[in-house]
Ligand SMILES: CC(C)(COP(=O)(O)OP(=O)(O)OC[C@H]1O[C@@H](n2cnc3c(N)ncnc32)[C@H](O)[C@@H]1O)[C@@H](O)C(=O)NCCC(=O)NCCS
């Protein structure tokens with residue numbers, strides 16, 4: 342297995358790059374999706390969230406009210422730390438199991454683990470390569486407002502809930518500049534794939 346840790350700030354283009362790598366044959370694991378899975382109704386993590394924040398953060402059907410919890414935790418560092426302390430260990434455990442499963446199914450698989458908080462949550466899976474998608478803060482905020490319909494203060498709060506670009510660039514083996522055209526991003530992803538295949542086959 343060749344394990345890539347793919348990180349980057351919110352709306353920096355991680356999913357866009359991951360999708361391209363999947364087209365080339367990579368297996369994709371997405372921490373955001375795993376973070377949804379571990380809080381499904383009946384899970385210990387959801388019970389812990391209700392205990393911590395109250396049943397007002399549940400919707401009528403018993404699922405987590407993500408919009409409401411997001412508005413709360415992205416404007417309150419202490420609340421976010423409490424949520425992270427519940428969700429992150431569960432995501433770490435599940436991702437470890439899924440990575441092991443992907444390796445068992447195909448020992449030569451290229452696995453891309455898309456994890457927005459690689460730096461913040463000190464994710465320490467044994468990555469062969471750490472790839473960072475990078476766009477300036479103003480581009481991140483613009484995308485959140487124009488493409489995802491967030492109001493500017495909420496968009497800014499989400500960007501500022503994460504470490505700045507400098508901290509991510511410090512741990513990067515490869516940086517993909519996502520502030521240009523989509524075509525520019527894709528050509529960097531294609532070059533990355535060529536490098537990965539070469540390294541995997543040499544190992
Ligand atoms: C607060 C929640 C309910 C808001 O849900 P919502 O559906 O609006 O957003 P979603 O989960 O799709 O996240 C979108 C993006 O927000 C950013 N983000 C999410 N959680 C966090 C966090 N705790 N700290 C900083 N940035 C975060 C990431 O860039 C992520 O890609 C949700 O984000 C959550 O449960 N977060 C805690 C778990 C977590 O850290 N997830 C991120 C990867 S493990």
Ligand SMILES: Nc1ncnc2c1ncn2[C@@H]1O[C@H](COP(=O)(O)OP(=O)(O)OP(=O)(O)O)[C@@H](O)[C@H]1O
Pocket residue numbers: 349350351352353354355356357358373457474484488518519520521522523524525526
């Ligand atoms: N040069 C570019 N590279 C990547 N994405 C771009 C570029 N130009 C515009 N975009 C747009 O920016 C958005 C990036 O979203 P994407 O879901 O890939 O980011 P993400 O980092 O995965 O976000 P999140 O942290 O919320 O999961 C997409 O709508 C994409 O079309």
